Amino acid sequence: MANKRILIVPGDGIGQEVTAVGKKVLDKIAAKFGHTFTYDEALIGHVAIEATGNPLPDESLEKMRKSDAVLFGAVGHPKYDNDPSAKVRPEQGLLKMRKELGLYANLRPIKLFDELLGASSIKPEILKGADILFFRELTGDIYFGEKGRKNNGDTAYDVAEYSRYEVERIARKAFEAARTRRKKLCSVDKANVIETSRLWREVIQKVAKDYPDVEVEHQFVDATAMLLIKDPRRFDVVVTANLFGDILTDEASQIAGSMGMLASASVGDGTGVYEPIHGSAHDITGKGVANPLASILSAALLLDISFGMKAESEAVISAVDKVLKAGFRTRDIADAQTLANKILGTDAIGEEVLK
Amino acid sequence: MANKRILIVPGDGIGQEVTAVGKKVLDKIAAKFGHTFTYDEALIGHVAIEATGNPLPDESLEKMRKSDAVLFGAVGHPKYDNDPSAKVRPEQGLLKMRKELGLYANLRPIKLFDELLGASSIKPEILKGADILFFRELTGDIYFGEKGRKNNGDTAYDVAEYSRYEVERIARKAFEAARTRRKKLCSVDKANVIETSRLWREVIQKVAKDYPDVEVEHQFVDATAMLLIKDPRRFDVVVTANLFGDILTDEASQIAGSMGMLASASVGDGTGVYEPIHGSAHDITGKGVANPLASILSAALLLDISFGMKAESEAVISAVDKVLKAGFRTRDIADAQTLANKILGTDAIGEEVLK
Ligand SMILES: CC(C)[C@H](C(=O)O)[C@@H](O)C(=O)O
Ligand SMILES: CC(C)[C@H](C(=O)O)[C@@H](O)C(=O)O
Numbered sequence: 001m002a003n004k005r006i007l008i009v010p011g012d013g014i015g016q017e018v019t020a021v022g023k024k025v026l027d028k029i030a031a032k033f034g035h036t037f038t039y040d041e042a043l044i045g046h047v048a049i050e051a052t053g054n055p056l057p058d059e060s061l062e063k064m065r066k067s068d069a070v071l072f073g074a075v076g077h078p079k080y081d082n083d084p085s086a087k088v089r090p091e092q093g094l095l096k097m098r099k100e101l102g103l104y105a106n107l108r109p110i111k112l113f114d115e116l117l118g119a120s121s122i123k124p125e126i127l128k129g130a131d132i133l134f135f136r137e138l139t140g141d142i143y144f145g146e147k148g149r150k151n152n153g154d155t156a157y158d159v160a161e162y163s164r165y166e167v168e169r170i171a172r173k174a175f176e177a178a179r180t181r182r183k184k185l186c187s188v189d190k191a192n193v194i195e196t197s198r199l200w201r202e203v204i205q206k207v208a209k210d211y212p213d214v215e216v217e218h219q220f221v222d223a224t225a226m227l228l229i230k231d232p233r234r235f236d237v238v239v240t241a242n243l244f245g246d247i248l249t250d251e252a253s254q255i256a257g258s259m260g261m262l263a264s265a266s267v268g269d270g271t272g273v274y275e276p277i278h279g280s281a282h283d284i285t286g287k288g289v290a291n292p293l294a295s296i297l298s299a300a301l302l303l304d305i306s307f308g309m310k311a312e313s314e315a316v317i318s319a320v321d322k323v324l325k326a327g328f329r330t331r332d333i334a335d336a337q338t339l340a341n342k343i344l345g346t347d348a349i350g351e352e353v354l355k
Numbered sequence: 356m357a358n359k360r361i362l363i364v365p366g367d368g369i370g371q372e373v374t375a376v377g378k379k380v381l382d383k384i385a386a387k388f389g390h391t392f393t394y395d396e397a398l399i400g401h402v403a404i405e406a407t408g409n410p411l412p413d414e415s416l417e418k419m420r421k422s423d424a425v426l427f428g429a430v431g432h433p434k435y436d437n438d439p440s441a442k443v444r445p446e447q448g449l450l451k452m453r454k455e456l457g458l459y460a461n462l463r464p465i466k467l468f469d470e471l472l473g474a475s476s477i478k479p480e481i482l483k484g485a486d487i488l489f490f491r492e493l494t495g496d497i498y499f500g501e502k503g504r505k506n507n508g509d510t511a512y513d514v515a516e517y518s519r520y521e522v523e524r525i526a527r528k529a530f531e532a533a534r535t536r537r538k539k540l541c542s543v544d545k546a547n548v549i550e551t552s553r554l555w556r557e558v559i560q561k562v563a564k565d566y567p568d569v570e571v572e573h574q575f576v577d578a579t580a581m582l583l584i585k586d587p588r589r590f591d592v593v594v595t596a597n598l599f600g601d602i603l604t605d606e607a608s609q610i611a612g613s614m615g616m617l618a619s620a621s622v623g624d625g626t627g628v629y630e631p632i633h634g635s636a637h638d639i640t641g642k643g644v645a646n647p648l649a650s651i652l653s654a655a656l657l658l659d660i661s662f663g664m665k666a667e668s669e670a671v672i673s674a675v676d677k678v679l680k681a682g683f684r685t686r687d688i689a690d691a692q693t694l695a696n697k698i699l700g701t702d703a704i705g706e707e708v709l710k
Contacts (some may be wrong), residue, residue, distance in 0.1 A: 012401035084546050084553035091547045124477040147550040148517050155518045156554035192446045195502040198439035199511035204643045225606035
């Protein structure tokens with residue numbers, strides 16, 4: 001019977017719709033298990049720029065620091081995507097949050113619910129049993145290095161940077177996780193070309209000595225992009241840098257049937273942040289068709305990782321499983337076998353999970 | 356009836372085996388169409404380091420400059436991959452060749468031979484008809500920027516850089532190609548985070564004005580990694596930076612059934628270089644099982660692009676098609692339907708193509 005403060009940060013686009021459902025699920029869990037969850041809300045992204053001019057107002061950051069966990073939606077808006085010269089952008093809020101809260105480890109579990117075997121573009125016999133846990137480094141790399149223009153704006157540059165310390169702390173988290181799983185770790189880099197990757201590989205090799213029970217392999221990012229589709233079951237824990245992790249986990253969403261199913265946890269020095277890996281999806285915003293299951297599964301990760309509530313977390317996952325077993329789907333995970341009357345909108349599938 | 360000098364640069368690992376087959380196919384074409392092709396060989400990569408200490412000896416570079424086209428194998432060796440601190444590396448030879456010959460445009464056509472629909476891990480109904488032409492920028496980005504260490508070696512950095520000029524010249528090549536195809540161009544970047552991508556997007560938007568008949572879309576690299584697998588048919592021409600192109604084209608090899616099927620052309624200011632997109636594959640080197648079809652198809656690209664020999668190029672492609680139609684396969688593209696006696700080694704399938 002715990003008291004916890006949860007901050008809801010919906011952000012932009014479908015972030016609003018899906019976190020609303022995630023929150024309802026947290027509420028239900030509190031009632032069922034006798035916890036008291038109190039909630040607050042904060043702004044980030046485009047909605048924060050519109051309201052305050054700042055993609056991450058100080059007030060939002062303060063609220064995050066004071067919370068026990070953050071349930072996050074998404075940020076982004078097409079307006080900025082079409083205007084590469086915009087100085088203030090929604091994504092700056094997200095990146096600043098990650099940096100300020102010290103969220104250096106982004107966990108992205110890729111696991112297919114058996115019921116969704118048919119929803120993926122990959123063959124079921126290739127997918128069945130695939131279960132990958134990505135550790136994406138989240139506060140370094142080309143995301144946070146110096147960037148700018150020179151030669152009167154005619155040349156642009158971005159600096160990628162990693163220190164041993166930064167690589168080592170994420171490596172240890174990944175090795176620890178591998179120990180609790182199938183004891184296999186794949187470190188992904190581009191050490192045949194870039195220096196940050198060579199440092200990355202050196203550190204992984206060094207840390208590996210402390211985990212002799214974990215089998216380590218090193219793969220280049222290009223080969224990994226291929227292997228993930230060719231043979232996803234060969235992977236257990238994957239650890240990689242910020243940019244490679246961004247690309248590979250979006251790709252790997254196809255292993256789970258749809259991006260709309262994938263949750264992530266960002267943890268490190270302070271408050272943990274839990275969010276779907278999908279974006280703000282302005283093309284379907286407000287239509288009530290967004291898949292809220294990733295936000296619900298983010299709530300499950302929140303309960304498990306930030307609150308240590310294993311039973312509560314499993315109750316959420318098994319509710320999602322039951323809804324899928326009953327044949328309910330959102331549009332993105334429906335397939336030819338789905339009955340038309342079982343294709344539900346955001347709130348309706350949320351209600352099914354609550355039941 | 357042309358006289359042409361072709362340089363064979365096998366490089367490392369299976370590069371030796373597959374270029375030998377590619378050369379035989381070129382020979383056969385010369386005989387059949389009455390051309391005179393004269394050949395020379397040059398060293399690059401690990402074999403060049405072993406022989407001369409230099410991954411791209413001046414003599415090799417001179418020979419490349421003097422040739423009408425280069426048929427290339429692969430470079431790389433596990434020895435260096437396991438030693439991130441090696442100062443001299445095979446890949447330096449490849450990168451220097453690209454830079455010195457001004458090979459700024461790397462064309463990677465991804466097209467599935469109908470007979471291989473079953474060989475991919477992706478569902479046939481998703482793949483059927485997919486036909487993508489990648490333009491990967493090849494002489495800029497994080498590959499060629501300043502890189503090194505600071506803080507007593509504890510911090511590594513790599514600088515990514517692009518100038519307007521570099522983006523514009525590859526963009527124009529991609530737009531021109533789109534005009535001869537389905538008139539769709541997708542430019543891939545990460546403009547929501549990095550500055551080189553913002554410059555990239557600005558330049559694409561500007562160049563697009565000169566091609567009003569081509570429909571342009573901008574996608575983020577993470578979304579593209581997902582969409583390539585979810586719905587490969589939505590793409591026609593894709594243009595992107597060096598690093599993103601490296602990752603996305605390896606991934607896209609799964610659309611073509613196997614990496615062993617994919618050829619590429621690197622062109623720009625001087626001699627064109629034609630090579631499989633697969634690597635040196637030391638795990639299967641010397642076993643005679645490598646798929647030579649990518650090298651054969653590279654020879655087809657060479658005939659078409661560097662020599663303007665359309666009929667000759669098509670003769671090669673249709674020979675490959677016939678061999679596949681007859682049911683012959685190398686191990687990597689065999690599937691459950693392949694008869695055991697039709698699984699051939701490198702030379703044997705090469706002989707079938709020659710017939
Ligand atoms: C919105 C964007 C800046 C972000 C990233 O690249 O990290 C997103 O793609 C993600 O993966 O969380
Ligand atoms: C070997 C390596 C340096 C090279 C690259 O990254 O460009 C390879 O992966 C390729 O795609 O040609």
